[in-house]
Amino acid sequence: MYWVIIILVFALILFLVWASADVGSNIYLKALCKGDGAQRVVSLTFDDGPDEQMTPLVLDVLKQYNIKATFFLVGSKVDNNPDIVRRIVAEGHIVANHTYSHSGLFPLSSKREVKQELERCNAAIKRSTGLSPKLFRPPFGVTNPIIGAVIKSLNLKTIGWSIRSLDTMADKSRSTICQRVKERLHPGAIILLHDRCDKADELLKEIIQTTLENNYNFISIDKMLKINPYEK
Ligand SMILES: [Zn+2]
Incomplete structure (x- = not known):
């Protein structure tokens, strides 16, 4: 009898870990992780910027190919690089919320702390661009009931991804990452990258080249998901 209980408890723990760690599990909040798949289009998203060195170079590439992407920004970096944030917006990309400090403790934060992290990030973006983002991506893709409740109260929309590039893993070569993305390409994909x-x-x-060679085009996330990225 005891082993039945042990197995049930173990299954419950596995379920709760999955529900928290997978942004697409949709247990604690509804995350939009892909488009409807009606067209051969994909959307690029960048987390953790703006980065003083790399973001301008990433913007150059996007401009070269005339692709509009979405940048999930860290509020403290926005405060340090307001000019880059203004350039992101001026070049037609979307700016969105990725918390103020991107703390590893965010998933363990109280309701008050979570609310503060989200509000401070939006305030920083508003200070530099005048825009109030409605789109949010949780750091590490981790969600829980507290984060879910705050997102709802602030009327934000959570955006996940359907292709994780694993570009942050130092042991992965560029061709490995590209191959990984290529193998997972699908209509309506949201691709996670880090600038x-x-x-x-x-x-x-x-x-971009691999995606184009596979006959996919790029579309901005608001058009793909038919959503408004900013509070009016
Ligand atoms: Zn992040």
């Missing part, structure tokens, strides 16, 4: 990574511009170029 803080070393040589993010070179990786981006390769991913």
Whole structure:
């Protein structure tokens, strides 16, 4: 009898870990992780910027290919690089919320702390651009009931991803990352990248080329998901 209980408890723990760690699990909040798949289009998203060195280079590549992406920004970095944030917006990309300090403790924060992290990030973006983002991506893709409740109360929309490039893993070569993205390409894909990574511009170029070679086009996330990225 005891082993039945042990197995049930173990299954419950596994379920709770999955529900928290997978942004697409939709247990604690509804995350939009891909488009409807009606067209051969994908959307590029960048987390953890703006980065003083890499973001301008990433923007150069996007401009070269005339692709509009979404940047999930860290509020403290926004305060340090307001000019880059203004350039992101001026070049037609979307800016969105990725918390103020991107703390590893964010998933363990109280309701008050979570609310503060989200509000401070939006305030920083508003200070530099005048825009109030409605789109949010949780750091590490981790969600829980507290984060879910705050997102709801602030009327934010959570954006996940359907292709994780693993570009932050130092042991992965550019061609491995590209191959990984290529194998997972699907209509309506949301691709997760990081503009803080070393040589993010070179990786981006390769991913764009691979995607185009596979007959996919790029679309901005608001058009793909038919949502408004900012509070009016
Ligand atoms: Zn992040």
